[in-house]
């Protein structure tokens with residue numbers, strides 16, 4: 001990779017990093033977990049779920065605790081709120097993962113810059129002195 005290409009890539013990563021930082025700085029609540037729809041049978045003998053196979057839909061919130069994944073049913077009034085907070089959390093985590101990757105790429109680019117910028121051997125400078 002040419003030095004000019006490495007500089008350009010580094011510049012682009014710095015710009016992307018700045019965007020990610022704004023995500024970490026947002027004053028949003030984060031809820032570790034997720035929301036999903038679960039379909040189930042209630043078990044009542046003459047319910048439509050048993051008679052016609054029309055399953056009940058429930059929104060559930062899941063989270064992990066001590067290595068276990070737990071979940072609970074959300075009430076209608078909770079669904080949107082939990083969706084928003086878990087989405088905030090997932091966005092934050094995604095940004096964090098991307099930042100880790102970007103920093104790794106940055107170091108690689110900086111190494112390329114260093115190699116390119118120190119091409120001339122130290123010997124050349126020692127002789128001059």
Ligand SMILES: [Zn+2]
Pocket residue numbers: 041042043044047048049050056
């Ligand atoms: Zn039922």
